[in-house]
Amino acid sequence: MSTLDDHAKEMIEGAAHETAASQSTEGTIQKQDKGAGGTIILFFILGMFASLIIGWVIFPKLLYSKKKQPIDFNHAFHVTQVDNGCESCHFFRADGTFSGVPKLDQCIECHEEIQGIDPNEIKFVEDYVSKGREVPWLIYSKQPDCVFFSHAAHIKSANMECVTCHGHIGESKSLKVYEQNRITGYSRDIWGESIAGFKKNTWDRMKMDDCAECHQKESAKIEKRGIKTPTNRLIDDIVHVVSPWALSTVKGSSVQTERDACFVCHK
């Protein structure tokens, strides 16, 4: 902006010399200039303020539509009723794959008939169990199609807690509103509540950067211990893609061309 103003001034000054115009003319121009400068700054600030409001406040509101879960499920209550914590319902199948959100078959084990007086349970039994319909749960942690994530590797091999990625949903008494991204169709929980992408807890976001963040830490630990396994290489690869500057050792070849580099998670 300042460049523009200076340029205008120069032109005006030049004109004054050549024509040797009266003081009054110059004064008028200077006055106008001062007033115009203020307006310009004002408009600049206005424009900036408006777009900041749009970007930070209105855009996130427009981007997400709010959806209610079909049944308001009480995790906290159910955890007290089962023996095996989260894994009672969100279990590993015999072949090692993760079952995710329970299917009606599992719910029916207890809820073949109405157990209590909770309106949500009555709705569940009447609308779904007795009609044999699956509940169309909205899944907060659903990743894009063809993203492959092995729960077994993280929970069984690396002994991670559910909470690390999923937060304290197991202690919630009701399900929060599902905010669906209108463009991608995924939950707001993937990008995170903060539109700026800030996070306080590990479970606040579930983007690839967040995978990398943890893997970077783990890989640093392993590096310290001096162990090199194929898994470490993979971790290096991921970190290398996300933040190429983070790794101390620079590899000879590009990670993108490394065998299976991307395809471990992106099938």
Place this chain on the structure above:
Amino acid sequence: MKIGRRGFLSFVIGGAAGTALSPLPWKLMDDTSIWTQMWPWTPVPEDGEASYVNSVCTLCPGRCGITVRKIEDRAVKIEGMRGNPVNNGGICLLGLSGLQLLYGPTRIKSPLKRTGKRGQGKWDRISWKEAVSMVVEKLGDLRSKGRAHTVGMISGSDRGTVPHLFERFLTAYGSPNFFRMPSVRDSYELTLHIMQGVQALPGFDFKNADFILSFGSGIIDGWGSPVRMMRNFSAWRNTGAKVIQIEPRLSNTAAKSNKWIPINPGTEGALAMGLAHVIIKESLYDNGFIADYANGFDEWKRLVIDKYDPDSVAAITGIDAGTIVALARSFANASNPLAICGRGDGTTPVGLSDCMAVHALNALAGSINNKGGIFAVSDLDYIHWPEIEMDAKAAVGMQHERLDGAGSRKYPNSRYLPNRLPEAILSETPYPLESLFIAGVNPLYTLMDTRPIEKAFEKIPFVVSFSSYMDETAQRADLILPNHIYLERYEDVPRPIGMLQPLISLAKPVVEPQLDTKHAGDVIIQMAKGLGGSLANSFPWESYYSCLKETLGEKWEIMVEKGFWSGSESMTKNLETSFDTVSGKFEFINPDSGSAVQYKPVAVEGDRKSYPLILIPYDSIRLAPNSFVGDPPFAIKTVDDSVLKHNDVFVEINPKTARVAGLREGELVLLSTPIGAGKVRIHLFEGIIPGIVALPRGLGHTGSDDYLDGKGINVNALIGPVQDPDSGMDAAWGIRAKISKV
């Protein structure tokens, strides 16, 4: 305050700066990139619980056990079943592609009634109730007029409960006209019947054979049970067994065998006789077997010594006499030699005399019902149903002779001769065919010379197809009652032809029926119930499922769990009781004709002058040659571009022949035979005898999908049938042909 140009610009610039400082562009960029990955046409694999269903593949006569991997309700992969006696984990290309036949767009979605002219492709969707009542009305009408015998049925098989239900229906209805599509099994059945007096299937002890003399059998090109044969072939590499391949063309089998002996097409029988000559002359035969268990050997010996010396045979077959002598010696001197016949994938019969000549070689080598040899195997007898209730109309109808002449005085031993049907239908002798039911076969594509068959179809007033696909035959039907495909239905599937071990596999619904189709077994039961009376009484079952479950009895549980029931191999057969001929011995003399086993040339159509070349068909495992389905998209994509390029099929021709005719590689030419003509491209191939040209089977389909339709030409439409005088079977092995430039 006035908003001037400068003010506006600064507002915009301020806006841009503010936007850049907000998350909007970065978030939008991220979301847009995710959005591009989620377009609805992007294929996404199912997610969910994996499960496996054991079943059996019935796309070809191979009968491999399959294990289908499912994610939730969707079948996602067909694998060979481990531990299955047929294929033990192996699977072929067609079997792998089965899911495209399940989920592909080419299936018939509901019962259809023809509205336009035959073959015009105009159909009305009708309900199953309407469809079945239409059939019942038509059949009831014919029966009441005393014309029950004019109803026929063509099936792919005559083994297992579904074909038995078809046959039972026809019998109770009053028609002898049940037909099975031809294959080399007909030749073998007849040979075993004439030479050993048994009604049995051939069973080969490939595991113990150490010298396999193959008269054109495409052991790894789809012959018999393809996956099983490939395994056998590999096993022979380890055991050191030798494979000698005799055929005019360097097939995959020939290329991988220990020795390929090119032979003039159609002269395999002569070679067998020539080999017998050397074996007998040099006394290399199994003396014990010939002395104790054979009848008519001396008479046959005189004939063989007299007529089939190596030089005469060399003149017929084009194989030099020295090779014949050496081959005969190594065959006879092997410890467990085995001679087999059936050209290509074995879905076409060979002349009876050829098959008998090959079988006689096995007798000379002592390989009949012996380790490493050929066994007469009786099919498992597990279908025990209450007696058919025959009313007067049924009894009268069954008195009529069969339309195809099988079992008549002319062809007393033949069981089914559907190749003779077109002639019988067109000439209306002995009577016209008024209705035809077709199940699991595509005769308008697979029978040779398709034009008279099409004409014959025009003459049949009421044609009903059970096809799940709009194949060439279904296109010309009046009514289509689409069957569930093999991945949607229950069915018992007896062991493949050639296998020794007793086995019944169970096809099980891997997924729910995807469309408005119905099990052909259920339709037959409903038809019988609709017709009422003795027919209804002969079909006491509520549904096909209950019929099957009841039939299999205690085997049911194990079959549902494992996918098959198997018994132990019973190979130790007593030769004393093996032969049920009049003499009680192995016959070298056909008791019906009184003539000894000999070579009878099968002369193919066309004169040498106008048609200087000979066209032979060949089979490739990548082309589902004579299956009732055409190649699914996965399979057709594997076909080499020296076989099929874009829409043109290549005819294989020896460079020498091509040079004389001035033909270049890839040139588009017109291949004509006395029967028909088609445009093909030239492929120069050293692996074919000069003067012979070869076309693959399995192309030139119509009514399939964009991947197969209009690709190449149907070689069956170029070859005319040649009736074997002894059996009535179609023994054509090729036809005279010419190539002209276009």
